[in-house]
Amino acid sequence: MKSVLALLALTTAAPALAQAVQPPVVTVPAQPGQEQGLSVDVTDESAQDLTILIPAMPTNQAVNTPAGNTEALGRQIADVVAADLRNSGLFKPLGPSGVRAVPMGEVRAPDFGYWRGASAQALVQGFVQAGAGGRLTVGCYLYDVALGTELTRQGFEVGPSDWRRAAHKCADAIYTRLTGEGPYFDSRVIYVSETGPKNRRIKRLAIMDQDGANHRFLTNGQSIVLTPRFSPDERRIAYMSYQNDKPSLYVYDLAAGTQRLLVTNVSLAFAPRFSPDGRYILFTMSTAGNADIYRIAAAGGTPQRLTSGPGIDTGGSYSPDGSKIVFESDRSGTQQLYVMNADGSNQQRISFGGGRYATPAWSPRGDLIAFTRMGGGFRIGVMSPSGSGEKLLTESWGDEGPSWSPNGRVLMFSRGSQGSSGKSDIWAIDLTGSTTRRIATQLDGSDPSWGPLRP
């Protein structure tokens, strides 16, 4: 797999860069004049959005590349950066439309006097430069307008088809610098694209960037496919398919475009989840009507049984250190969440609220478990791994199947609608529950699985 994105050391790196790399998590909005500079608290739903000016990025020379003219690209990249930051729900980006264009000479020396008149706290400037073979160099600078200081800078060299990735990396650098949280914009989503009538839905595997761009189908829709999951290295996808009328699990290799059967000689296998090291896949196998959780080597082999008993045990999801598994079981009479050790020992129930709980997903940060709670409607919620601090984030008729962003701060899920259309869409919500948005997909969509941050 070719390396598509290179982090550049920008030539005029200021001494301030070192302290801008890993800021501590700040929970109080910074005062003007404070050493820390600007910051945003991702957990405070009452916080005011921070206004960021994002003028179009100039180019040193307008050149045609396979991705388009560098002058147009400078505007498009600024658009993508602004959209990412807006979608996070934490920022109010202004521009590139309606914001004064910046000459190349100003990128590293902003006209703070001018920008202070625009009542924005932060300023993002950058440039686009074409190199050999159409490769693009994108510079990205974040400034504190009030203090007139640089907060961070990053540079990226990308192939022409990856120009959006440079924009996502730039937005990630800004988000990370201002929130202290990990990045997540440069990531992809695998999901099930849906179309057709409710009783004959055509379901295809599809992949797209986290913002819905670069969409492509991976299967042709002749067989139903369900519940895809990314491997931690993003190179493989485990999913369920009804190929040959035998519902089982397959592993799809993204680079090769091939799939192979993971579990053989079984009447029903479903609910695949990779282990954090990518070596194993948890799944559910049903024999004679009894569903239990198993573990199998991702390369295939003999499944190892982790749960037993007459109840339906399914939806296993590893903790990020791989030591524990959260899963759902109806052994108590209704679906509830349980945590066990990775070898299946010490199974403890953690959900005790009203209704039923399903589809647990352990946060990549380890601090929370997201789930679907049923009762009245289907809602997305989170709780701690011990079951405490339950918080419902959505209220809907049919929200289901949360999947975490790489930084554990945003959840993507399916939202189904009532009635004969059977329509389902993909939505995202941040952990405060204050920013809900639909992810634009070509057709309808369900079962999103958010991939890791791209290298």
Next chain:
Amino acid sequence: MAKLRTALIIATMAVAVAGCQKKRPETLPPGPGPVDPGPGPGPDTSGEDAPGTPGHFKRNVISDTVLFALDQYDIDAEARRILDSQSQWLTQFPNTRITIEGHADERGTREYNLALGDRRANAAKNYLAARGVSPTRITTISYGKERPIALGSDEASWAQNRRAVTIVLN
């Protein structure tokens, strides 16, 4: 672009066949190419009423479908009556094989419903086996909530969708 065109064709076909959903709900509409080497003709071909055929089965049993209560998979009195009629037919035609499809309504999560549909298909299978139908003649497949027969989001529709359907294979 070619992919998208294929997609549109498939989607169009799906709309076209939606009106005759009872044929073979277990398969997706075929692609544009000559595919589906699967089990032969549907019920609308000639010879459907010949003894031992799927059409004959449907005409000679009380129903090919048994229904279940919410989140349940036990075989109630009505289901027993239906399965008894199916077992009689299956005893009469010992060379036939069947698939039992298990389904769930939309008020469960996708993965749980796959397991629930599997429970229902197996409950019907076990009942037929107890009535003397060899289990080796019976395969099961669960569709969870993926293939509803009634499209509404109301109790009447959900009741129809919580089902196990017996399909005779030629």
